[in-house]
Amino acid sequence: MTMRATDLIEKKRDGKELTKEEIEFFIQGYVHEDIPDYQAAAWLMAIYLNGMTDQETYDLTMAMVHSGDTLDLKDIVPFTVDKHSTGGVGDKVSLVVAPLVAACGLPVAKMTGRGLGFTGGTVDKLESIPGYRTDLTEAEFKQQLRDIGLVLSGQSVDLAPADRKLYALRDVTATVESTPLIVSSIISKKLAAGADAIILDVKMGNGAFMKTLEEAEELAAAMVRLGKKSGRRVTALISDMNQPLGWAVGNALEVREAINTLHESGPIDFREHCMVVAAEMLLQADKAADTNVALTLALETLASGAAWRKFREMVETQRGDVSTVDNPDQLPQAEIVEPVPAPRSGYLLGIDAAEIGLAVIDLGGGRKNKEEPIDHSVGLIIHYKVGDLVQKNTPLFTIHANDQETLAIARDRVLAAHTFSDNPVQRLPLFYRRINE
Numbered sequence: 001m002t003m004r005a006t007d008l009i010e011k012k013r014d015g016k017e018l019t020k021e022e023i024e025f026f027i028q029g030y031v032h033e034d035i036p037d038y039q040a041a042a043w044l045m046a047i048y049l050n051g052m053t054d055q056e057t058y059d060l061t062m063a064m065v066h067s068g069d070t071l072d073l074k075d076i077v078p079f080t081v082d083k084h085s086t087g088g089v090g091d092k093v094s095l096v097v098a099p100l101v102a103a104c105g106l107p108v109a110k111m112t113g114r115g116l117g118f119t120g121g122t123v124d125k126l127e128s129i130p131g132y133r134t135d136l137t138e139a140e141f142k143q144q145l146r147d148i149g150l151v152l153s154g155q156s157v158d159l160a161p162a163d164r165k166l167y168a169l170r171d172v173t174a175t176v177e178s179t180p181l182i183v184s185s186i187i188s189k190k191l192a193a194g195a196d197a198i199i200l201d202v203k204m205g206n207g208a209f210m211k212t213l214e215e216a217e218e219l220a221a222a223m224v225r226l227g228k229k230s231g232r233r234v235t236a237l238i239s240d241m242n243q244p245l246g247w248a249v250g251n252a253l254e255v256r257e258a259i260n261t262l263h264e265s266g267p268i269d270f271r272e273h274c275m276v277v278a279a280e281m282l283l284q285a286d287k288a289a290d291t292n293v294a295l296t297l298a299l300e301t302l303a304s305g306a307a308w309r310k311f312r313e314m315v316e317t318q319r320g321d322v323s324t325v326d327n328p329d330q331l332p333q334a335e336i337v338e339p340v341p342a343p344r345s346g347y348l349l350g351i352d353a354a355e356i357g358l359a360v361i362d363l364g365g366g367r368k369n370k371e372e373p374i375d376h377s378v379g380l381i382i383h384y385k386v387g388d389l390v391q392k393n394t395p396l397f398t399i400h401a402n403d404q405e406t407l408a409i410a411r412d413r414v415l416a417a418h419t420f421s422d423n424p425v426q427r428l429p430l431f432y433r434r435i436n437e
Contacts, residue, residue, distance in 0.1 A: 027063040065160060074194075099310035101278050102310050109141070110152050152318075177210075196232060204241060235284060247381050249382065251379065276431060331376075345420075380398065
């Protein structure tokens with residue numbers, strides 16, 4: 001009996017389990033354009049509404065892995081480690097952690113993505129560096145890993161093409177927040193790129209796709225199970241996203257903040273977050289005996305300047321304009337920079353991180369559809385953290401915009417995203433849980 005896309009959409013719509021062969025048929029059909037976007041969108045929505053079993057999720061992941069080439073890096077380096085964030089606001093962690101870990105002698109080969117929904121994408125941030133290439137071929141990817149032990153690139157046209165197509169479609173069909181779709185997207189990229197160990201930074205809170213700790217734990221556990229079933233070492237860290245990470249939100253602004261952090265400056269919360277993730281990567285690769293040793297190694301490497309030099313070497317190797325990272329004032333800058341005063345005094349009770357991310361989209365720093373270009377220069381600097389005491393009329397946040405209309409929209413949205421209390425407010429933790437089994 002001949003398979004038809006319509007039958008598989010109907011089967012999933014009715015909550016039935018798809019077979020390995022059915023999933024492979026749908027993925028191959030979509031990649032080869034025998035199945036159009038509108039049918040793939042319907043299939044994604046059926047998955048979003050009805051979920052998938054562990055076996056379906058595994059079969060979907062492997063179908064996506066084998067929709068194109070896979071990288072075998074064993075002829076270049078004996079062991080590679082990768083990290084992935086499930087998406088957050090102000091999350092520029094890879095820009096610091098990847099060169100830091102590589103500078104510790106642990107090769108990092110990372111394929112990364114563009115912005116999805118209200119969260120920023122590492123590729124978009126990197127492309128705010130003039131000339132930086134995110135479209136490396138497989139040969140270039142391998143050669144760079146061999147030469148400098150570090151690659152931060154977008155997905156190759158040959159690696160996991162099914163994920164690349166579905167990733168863009170999910171963004172514009174309201175199917176992002178689906179556990180099996182998130183799991184298969186993340187793990188398929190890591191398997192295709194040849195990672196031996198994977199650290200997952202699973203965000204939880206109002207600025208994440210997983211709003212509650214229970215949802216984040218479910219997602220983290222599913223990814224750890226799937227990664228281990230695929231023969232990889234996997235650990236998930238559940239981290240807070242009930243406020244932006246660091247101060248900067250927006251592509252060039254986040255690159256500048258990452259550069260500051262590599263010079264031992266920048267926001268304390270962001271720097272600490274990076275150290276914890278880096279230490280976990282070093283532990284997974286047996287580069288340290290325990291967490292304290294791993295943290296010490298990461299801190300010493302940052303302090304020595306080796307992580308900054310590795311970042312600079314990566315930018316130069318991927319043909320980025322090194323002068324713009326040596327002098328971040330040369331990165332793209334918005335025409336209008338406007339501090340916005342606090343409307344009242346009080347303790348900062350909350351910041352709706354999702355609204356901050358949406359405000360950056362309003363400014364032009366993110367996408368409303370998958371074809372839309374973005375403005376790397378715009379964004380926000382958020383000056384306070386939950387629990388801080390704010391004085392009326394001091395700058396609450398600063399907007400970087402290129403026209404008054406979008407600035408006004410963003411100003412209103414970000415003001416509304418801040419809430420205050422007359423009483424002291426407890427600060428938020430950086431991490432909640434570690435899951436590795």
